[in-house]
Amino acid sequence: MKIHSIAAGVLVIGVMASCAKAPPPVNEPLPVEQPKTPVLQPKTNEPIQPVEDAKVTDPAMVELGKQLFFDPRLSKSGFISCNSCHNLSMGGSDNLKSSIGHKWNKGPINSPTVLNSSMNLAQFWDGRAKDLKEQAGGPIANPGEMAFTHELAIEVLQSIPGYAEEFKKVFGVDKIDIDQITRAIAAFEETLVTPNSRFDKWLKGDDAAITQNEREGYELFKSSGCTACHNGPALGGNSYQKMGVVEPYKGSTNAVGRSAVTGKDADRFNFKVPTLRNIELTYPYFHDGEAATMAKAVEVMGQIQLGKTFTPDENAKIVAFLKSLTGDQPKFVLPLLPPSSDTTPPPAPFK
Numbered sequence: 001m002k003i004h005s006i007a008a009g010v011l012v013i014g015v016m017a018s019c020a021k022a023p024p025p026v027n028e029p030l031p032v033e034q035p036k037t038p039v040l041q042p043k044t045n046e047p048i049q050p051v052e053d054a055k056v057t058d059p060a061m062v063e064l065g066k067q068l069f070f071d072p073r074l075s076k077s078g079f080i081s082c083n084s085c086h087n088l089s090m091g092g093s094d095n096l097k098s099s100i101g102h103k104w105n106k107g108p109i110n111s112p113t114v115l116n117s118s119m120n121l122a123q124f125w126d127g128r129a130k131d132l133k134e135q136a137g138g139p140i141a142n143p144g145e146m147a148f149t150h151e152l153a154i155e156v157l158q159s160i161p162g163y164a165e166e167f168k169k170v171f172g173v174d175k176i177d178i179d180q181i182t183r184a185i186a187a188f189e190e191t192l193v194t195p196n197s198r199f200d201k202w203l204k205g206d207d208a209a210i211t212q213n214e215r216e217g218y219e220l221f222k223s224s225g226c227t228a229c230h231n232g233p234a235l236g237g238n239s240y241q242k243m244g245v246v247e248p249y250k251g252s253t254n255a256v257g258r259s260a261v262t263g264k265d266a267d268r269f270n271f272k273v274p275t276l277r278n279i280e281l282t283y284p285y286f287h288d289g290e291a292a293t294m295a296k297a298v299e300v301m302g303q304i305q306l307g308k309t310f311t312p313d314e315n316a317k318i319v320a321f322l323k324s325l326t327g328d329q330p331k332f333v334l335p336l337l338p339p340s341s342d343t344t345p346p347p348a349p350f351k
């Protein structure tokens, strides 16, 4: 066998060598047509990778999850939906320092974007929910957010014929439960990715997709050390890091970060590194929302994480780079929610 294949190899080389001199044989295959546009050379050695399109495996479940995401009847008031605080018209956030919950309750922390949240190693600033499904049960029952109970949410949905039918179609059973609700919401959230930012086009080889200024901002972002924490496709979401490595951060809330979950003192003031995708849309910044502008956030990061003071020009370049990270926002038809029935428990907005 071995001898045979070596012999065959020699034969091929022999034929190829002879081709160079002899005229081509009549049955030679036609030359392959060259593509007219030059082939893009993706930049594969960068600490940041492009965001890929979402792969939808169960469109009916995603559609149901979309309805639930927009449905305020999952709250006690009948007024607050996931979209109230993660507004998909505003980068999946509420653009407030801290969210407003049931009965105008002031939330304890800034609302992170739901865009690209499927890339996070865990959910919440302190990572206390292991994934999107586990996370989705939280706000419904949180007294300061939607202030409902899982039992009541199920009762409401079950009383709405349109939902009863849809859950049956998607999950194949008559009884709605919280597991189905959170699975559907998570399936919808998994579709909320933002590919095709100009920076991603540049990563994929289109050199003209970002300006010289933005390019210089990216080089500064890398050479200053920002990519130590903000890396991967989401530029974050993949580790917990101390807020205040070089200098302590004086937050305006009493959030302690990761140590609230692990109980370890070493994790005090460690937070999940937020994604910088669509950062232009998700102001204000930091877990306490204290940085109103990107320039301020970059300035603080330089100082307290890296011990660096950027010149106004350097700061502006980094900000310009960060703006090139805004990708295609999820586009879809606003879901129509099935009407309540005579037996649907009424909302209690002021109780």
Ligand code: HEC
Residues within 6 Å of the ligand: 069, 080, 081, 082, 083, 084, 085, 086, 099, 100, 101, 102, 107, 109, 110, 111, 112, 113, 114, 117, 120, 122, 123, 124, 125, 126, 132, 135, 136, 137, 139, 140, 144, 145, 146, 185
């Ligand atoms: C009243 C405002 C409010 C409502 C309503 C709300 N959220 Fe949130 N959401 C927040 C805040 C604030 C946080 C951050 C909490 C924390 O980290 O402790 C958060 C965190 C999240 C995260 C984690 C993102 C990350 O990067 O860690 C996801 C995902 C999320 N919410 C999805 C939802 C879904 C789904 C619903 C509806 C079932 C919902 N939220 C309802 C305010 C809200």
Ligand code: HEC
Residues within 6 Å of the ligand: 221, 224, 225, 226, 227, 228, 229, 230, 240, 241, 242, 243, 245, 271, 272, 273, 274, 275, 276, 279, 282, 284, 285, 286, 287, 288, 294, 297, 298, 301, 302, 305, 306, 318
């Ligand atoms: C040691 C890790 C680390 C380094 C280095 C680092 N960051 Fe951060 N970054 C974080 C963490 C953690 C947060 C969230 C902190 C918080 O809110 O408590 C954050 C938050 C941010 C935010 C706000 C995001 C939001 O949605 O609130 C921006 C913008 C940012 N960083 C940019 C930068 C830039 C630019 C650099 C380089 C100059 C940098 N970071 C360096 C860990 C880091």
